[in-house]
Amino acid sequence: MDPFTNFPVAHAPVLIVGGSMVGMTLSILLAKHGISGCITVERHPSTAIHPRAALFHPRTMEIYQELGLYDQMRAESAKSYDENSRVVAVESLAGKLIQTFASNINEGIENVSSAGRLFLTQDKLEPMLRKEAIQNGIDLRFSTEMISFEQDDKGATALIRSVESGEKNIVRAEYLVACDGVRSSVRDKLGIKVNGHGLLSHSLTIYFKADVSKYLEDQYNGVIYVNNPTVRGFFRIDRTGQQGFLVVFTAGKQGTKESRFPADNVTDEQASEYLRAAIGNESIQVQIESIAKWRAVCDNAQRYNVGRVILAGDSAHAMTPQGGYGGNTGIQDVHNLAWKLALLINGRAGRELVEQTYHEERFPVGQKTVNQVLERYVVRSAPEMKKSVDYLEEELPDTWLELGFRYHSSAFMADELGELNEDPLVATARAGSRAPHVYIKTAAGDSSDASPYPISRLCDGNFVFVLGEKADQWKQAAQETNSCMDLPQVIPYKCRGRDFLIRYGISPFGAVLLRPDGFVAWKTWQDPVPGVVAASVLRDVMERILCLNGKESLQAVESINPHSAKTISNDLSVAGQEKKTQVQFLDLTLT
Template identity: 30%
Template structure:
């Protein structure tokens, strides 16, 4: 019987076998494929689309994500493709791009009062790297190192058993279906994830904050930018009547200073509809403040302002990551960065289990560790978005009539008690927004609590002494990120970070003077178990010199103690000093965190 033109036909070829099947080539799926490929793992990554992303939705790339890319050596390519931080100096609120400015704040580590915090937190640098440029880089790395990639290929359904997953895929070019058998299936297929739906992972859904329209366009605004340098420009026009489908907007730099994304925010309860390109161009010109500006629309898309996270990230041999399990507005710039770190956490665990270096229970720690991070991220991103609404209200843009809006505008400049109160409220809202664009803490303060870290002998987790949203609190307490410290040779030469000594698919042990026994114990344990462990001593006359004595101040152990770090840069365990039973304790810890029985 012949299939109809609209119904896909089944392929007569045999079942295709791969080790790992990744659904989605976005920042989550692409990163997972790249990290797995760096460990020598081979698999298949598919996308239902004909190519990588055609719109630069995600773009802020923070240092935590860049450290992950640094682990596999693609960070320098990221810097070449992206736009450096010196173009991201400000976030502004204005009447038009060319006109009146209501206020501005420093952003993304450019505040002179915060630059040191960022430099101390990581060897990497923050940059603006749109996913249109990041995704091809990740896919290329993965396919050059063992993964295959298929475009125009859609997941239809799948079934899993104890030994793996059988997926039915649709080749959209030939309109034929075929099946793929894999050990694991990874759902990185975005906010409308078929994988999450099919495996029936429940979602925590908070009320949506509406929708927005993204307009990707070209316009040369370089003549404006010398005094307006920044990559986010919020535009409010309370002095005029604005269409409900584009009540306010945000101009986001894509490529300085000729490619932009205009994010249109409709009025509450406005219908979700697409307008004509002519209407969009006219609205963009109004927001720029130049009716004669040459504007070329490159793409139009809409998106829902979500506050949604999965209750858990995995079920059986199916693991989900990225927007499939956490969805939120772009405030705080946490989207693709969280996707990348999901992948970095998951990849090494799958690698160790597949090589027989860990028990399968290790895979259960992926959801235990990353789901609370996703919940924090969606909560904070939406809180920041609500603060943007506060700024809009204080400036009078939500008032119904032009008369009421202008009254508020005059009040801001008035020498009156009402004027004082209005200005104080506006200043408070701007300061709150500073937490959004200097959220170093939400980016780097993750503290994992799972069987993949050993905290039984560590006492209480140290409390945060400053705002955990804005400030990073480096510590070697197990479950925290390995602190970055610059090290060097005893004869001055190029610096190297503790981050650069860690990672690479292996465990890393740091010790100091008198800790040479740890190095011998790590070598013997690695030989016995097959688990790759690299040991370094830091201090006078050791492998590396503690150049600024920063490691001495942050290591949390004595000279002869040790700090053990996982392949994803998170501290596993630390011991205050070398003792007679330390070698057996190290073995106990390693077997515990890797679920080796």
């Protein structure tokens, strides 16, 4: 019997399977991009009940700035954590300091981002996301699971079921996005294998209450790694010193097989012993609130999509908690994906923008991050594994991973590929990189009253054309291109400031095109050379970025300046295309 018959059918642009942190963030992003009617299903009855995923990176917080949640998250974080805390390693809370990994997790961040790192547990964040989703009219269904799905060239069909009532429904969607976690059933059905290192340990998280305040120094320790003969893992303790959780990776004699399976058959009594050993006080009174068991792995899916079914978050990549990269990488997955889905669903982009460039851009980031997290796992929590791991990368600075990754895909007009990661402090707006952090102020006429704000906030779901103060031809090109695309006229502002030109690597005649996600799509050092029509170049660039494929043509973009692509042979002409996307032109007054 066909499972996709005899049930009510609901239609949605996107079906999101998994309504945790990553899935809800995707649903909100899609709503902000104007895509309504999406359905999100989550098999659990409510948002997270355990305080997981506590560290959020600057790039992630920039995304939540865009969604208007940043201030609320900071206020909630401040109730339990110090935003300028340390990351250290100790023998135990009562024992000696082994190493300081970071004396202040936000030191120097203001030079590369408008948003700092902060600690906020998942059980505090997800209710905020749920409230925001509801306010945006999102169809968010808890206690609902997906039983099966299939796809064709037009979309995906899924059978979903209420966990409570057993009632079944069909959802027909243009795209299905799987945010269903490490044990993704969607990934398994697609037959996607993972690149990884196997099971690192069978670990556990112990949620506890105990007065450990006397062991905390004046400068609050946000993450405290513990390494002693009994237990290896880390603490995260709230600022009162009265409660927190202990992650145990390995226990007992290092290097033995048994040490890698501390969660096997663990009891409250054994968990209390682990906790007291990590505290360094055998007689301290502890209360075990709960114990969560989980598999420590560092894996990356070999494909991030098959056709119209897409993986995001833990279903695409699984990581141990070191550095908090798992949740952050997932949120950045869906930020990359949401604007592409929105343009495609609205008929303003080709399918390759989603079905090709999402994998091209996010897979290398996922693989690099998995490799770097493995290095941190071994160095910080399992040094005995150095001999058994096939290959261990050299550790990159955190900001290079969090802010300095560079996309390589067909949706960029890049002069050269370059390294996957770079120092965001010296980045110069190469195509594929995040727009370098500068503060600007925009003001009409001669007004100077506007408050400065980060350039990353300009995009807000649009393409933004940032120009040098003498780039009149590119200004005209943007206006003509918008007119040709039947889009509203854009608002011009005046650009001043040599710092901006130096940081973005252009002359006063140059221009930088930013994507809706704040990444540099293309830039040119100067005016087009004589004989090249700027509007034609910009139109070709946009059509390349949006994967709008028509008849093949060779464009003269390479002749603009030596920083452009050497040869560009694109399927760029789109005859009769009615719906396009907007290039928002802004001249910027620099502070």
